[in-house]
Amino acid sequence: MRRSHPLLSAWAWLTYAFLYLPILVLIVFSFNDSKFGATWQGFTTKWYSVLFARSDVREAVTNTLLVALSSTLVATVLGTLIGFGLWRYSLRWRTPLTFLLVMPIVIPDVVMGVMLLMFYALVRGGMELTGWTFENGFWTVMLAHVTFQISYVSLTVRSRLAGYGQDLMEAAADLGANTWQGFRQVILPLALPGVLSGALLAFTLSLDDFVVTYFTSGSGFKTLPVLIYTSVKKGVTPDINALSALLVLATVLLLVAGNALTRPRRVER
């Protein structure tokens, strides 16, 4: 491979600095002994203790993780099946179906959020007629997240499978496997890196999401992004810097773990 031009690598370093310096500043300022963080007032770790004492933050963290884990689980299972289906059955419906799957990715978040808010209101209206009722909260947020996560998972799974021919399934059938067994024992192991990266993507998207969550969460249920974003107006308190620093740390760990998991491996068996 050709060595890159020095200007090019300088540009790359500049880009990295542009991306990561703000994060670095944030982490440094989470140790700043000032309520506003405009100027450096000395080193302190008090914001971390303030942070850990806040019950609303603890609650928001729990909510965020619960939503992210459960929605990722659902989206991964459904998305994998859809990805498999799109690969397996070359119907004339494939193009419109793929189009429908891409839609949630390109629709602006705010449209998605308002759309779901109205949808839930409609469903609730209908259900109240029958005496059943529900409140927006964990379930509505979780399902809302699934709606956009499915797209990402199914597309990564599909693109992972795109290189393989249908002969794999036929070979499996020749050996006596039905579709489910073929899927389970041949295709799924092959698609696994795609499934895992799709799941990780879905997980981070869920952790990240503010707009859709804000609209679908009803009252009394908030996640971390909602908590943080809605604090911006009156000025973010420094304990939020501490929280953000911890989040960055957690994300880095997750990325490293994800990298290790999805590194291409030889399929055993």
Next chain:
Amino acid sequence: MKRHLPSAICLLLLLTACHRVEPKDTAAEGNGTTTPAPQSRNDGRTLRLFMWSEYIDPEVVRAFEKQNNVKVVIDTFESNEAMLAKLQGGGASYDLATPSNYVIATMLRAKLLQPMDKAQLKNFGNVAAGFVDPPFDPGNTYTVPYQFAATGLAYNSGRYTPKQEDWSLIFGPEDTVKFALLDDPREVIGAALKYLGYSVNTQKVEELREARNLLRRTVQKQGFESFAGGPEIRNKLLAGTIDLGQIYVGDLLSGAAEDERLKVFLPTPGTTISTDLLVLLRGSPNPALARSFVDFVLDGENSAAISNYTYYGNPNRAAQPLLDPFLKSQKAFSPTDEDFQAGRVEFINELPQGRVPRLYDRIWTELKSR
């Protein structure tokens, strides 16, 4: 295990579809020490507030919870518009919200509010004169003032001291100071109108044209730094990167508590003011509890505690003697009744639909895209 996954998922989805909220009337034995967990929407024991962040003293909330053996759930929003969107979508059932005065008309049109029923608020008499019977809600039928913010000019005395307390520092012909303005059309245009001696709610095209010409010159000055939010301007002043900043007095005072070189004044000949109001939402599951909370907040001691926490203006007469001495010492913190009567501080009101708001929009767009 994996084999059962599909069926588990189906079960999960089914559960989701028919998650039934059981009416739990098995009231917890109120021994006063534990706060009950939030239950169904209209249990009379859970109060849901929708407000700005950092906008209430947690101690006051705890006191109310303890006194009534209820649970208070607080959700926050970051703009009046985001709050409106969520409430209008009907996805959330809150009891009380704290919108700013200029969206009240919109909320009334959208039928989001129900009357506050002043007769039930025995502490309503504590409301200061300037906030009773406001133009956006004659007779205080729907709103009770919560906190207010006059807009002042702030400076870092370590860097710059103004000769006079006047808008001309910014709008005058001199171009020696470095300044920032609030990123808000009504505040900026309002300041220019006030400098020219007009009302912040003017609908006269001629006056608006004059304000536009003035602002056009202003943002072309060497000293003009940026449009920014309140906390951002406070941080710029703390860091000493600007001399003067238009700012909500509350945002500045919380900074002045950390760095006493920060000062703020209400410039002559006048300035804008906006209030945040407690409103009872139409869908409120627990209106009785909500009213008792409003009454609790109207109590002088509680109201003072809230202002001492937020550093935002206090519209409560009974609270005035109990305010933090630092706040009391700040002239900009409490405009006097005369200030109101003389029009020195003027509420930003909603403009009637039609041509006038479009003019404001056009001026703002032009300034921002300069």
